[in-house]
Amino acid sequence: MVYSTWFLLCFLSTAFCYNESDHNIHGTNAYGWEFVRDLFRENFVQQQELGAAVAVYHHGRPVVDLKGGWFDEAKTKLYDDNSLQLVFSTTKGLVAVAVALCVQRGLLDYSALVTKYWPEYGQNGNENTTVADILSHRAGLPYTSSPIDQFRNWTAMIHTLEQEQPLWHPGIAHGYHAVTYGWLAGELVRRVDSKKRSFGQFIKDEIATPLQIEFYIGLPSNIQYHVSPVVPHPDVKNTLNETMKDFFQIWNDPHIHQADNTSNHWDIQCLVNRTPLCITYRSSRRRVRTSIVK
Template identity: 40%
Template structure:
């Protein structure tokens, strides 16, 4: 069994037990988990191996790629601008980014970028990896692109484009790249080990990612488990897996920007670039601390005020249809992608988190950052054994343990 180090305050043993069980049962290789309550850490644990090949242990300062958990950090940046009166979510994007209005996009409001309703889930013109890393070529491609659907009527996860769309609005308003804005306004004030655009000197602290075996022979084979996890009828789950998530679907295209796949994701060039929806490197302590500062004071710093949090966590996608799903499935799927303004909302049985007011964002591979304004919790979980599941059971089990400790 892997060694686990760190802090566990009285009353929080169930979280520690769940974390240790993940190693004992072979679900984790290396990982960290942190829980903040009322602005201070009550659980801060790490263990296992950061690199199996080198037998390098996971240390307190180990950081790892957290994939789409990055989206939550970028959303917090946007809501800081809303709170300061610099960004109006109901204003058209072209108020801040005039060139975006080409190809029928002139009426798209900012809130549709944050809630994946803009109809731009992938870039439909060739963009190389080098061009994506350079930022501007990809922005130019999005400017001239026509939406895949009538914006505001459907939604689909904008896996890679979300960060560029929201990030460019941040850049136009502030004159700073989204990674720089995040560093100066969030990470540095809170003392976080978290970067969107990783400095080279942090490279020795990175955990090596390993992919867990895909447990299904095909996408269709996962339908029964998907139905159980999402609380869906099997027939509905089969339709979604086939038409929405299947090969050739817009969802499958959404994860790629040019050739930003495979080995490129493991490159120094990818880590150094800014992909504000996908390439933050962080540890669990920093993610928990960041989210804690959205719902409480953390060492005298509070990022977002309660009215900002209340407004940004209102569900946006419950009246729109998931792109690719038949219209008759709207009643069964309206809360399947329970997205607010940049955050997934608590939606039992999936992503139940800590209570009905909870919000956060998961990432491919299993990471999760989340907060709850009622219990004033900030949570972070970061693994390096990437499981090929739509919602990672490790994160669900840990948040369930937190909820039980809260009572």
């Protein structure tokens, strides 16, 4: 009995120390890819990461599938395969893929004027904007005058963008369209979609389902509990003013997560990247679980 108790205590102590020192890092890596695990661990040790996941495919073969840390700031549960996470401007890549798919099918032409597909866009100096201008951040509309309460209303946002005057003549300069890219490019897709789907539904039907990927623009409410909250880095947490704190509350608002739109509303580059996307990579099943948060 004494021996059994001693063995159990040693086992629990070892397990606890491993989890604490290794930041709950679990998963697999192929031989020769140990350096990725080391770098992943450093992200927790040196950068004070709360929770994260990473997966790598090499020549079509899964070689890294790691998770670590905690789902929430209170550390009530582990960050695991089911955790969804906002990754902001990664969304723009998927938006561009959707446009490219329409170009491949002959529905859009990069060199064509936007007004060929979206006539209402041709006003207030936007008449000569091309599809390529929008995709390359040269449209002159990097942000919008819309109030925040319109950001969850796709139709209202499109109407506002139609009325906006560009900050420069479209095509002659470049400026990162952090706030407007998703609506501008996404509306082009909607205009040529014969099924008249929402942009989120288009992504699901034409990209996510065929590739066996879980990807959401407009998160289903029944999986909201999988979304890991966005929290400020410990180094800046105590220096945030009330306005900055409000941004984190907005980013964690389920109504924002579930809205069917595709570009970020706020620009706080010093704290986080932009254009929300929730993502968890399940390499063993070749699946990506994602969700846009705008």
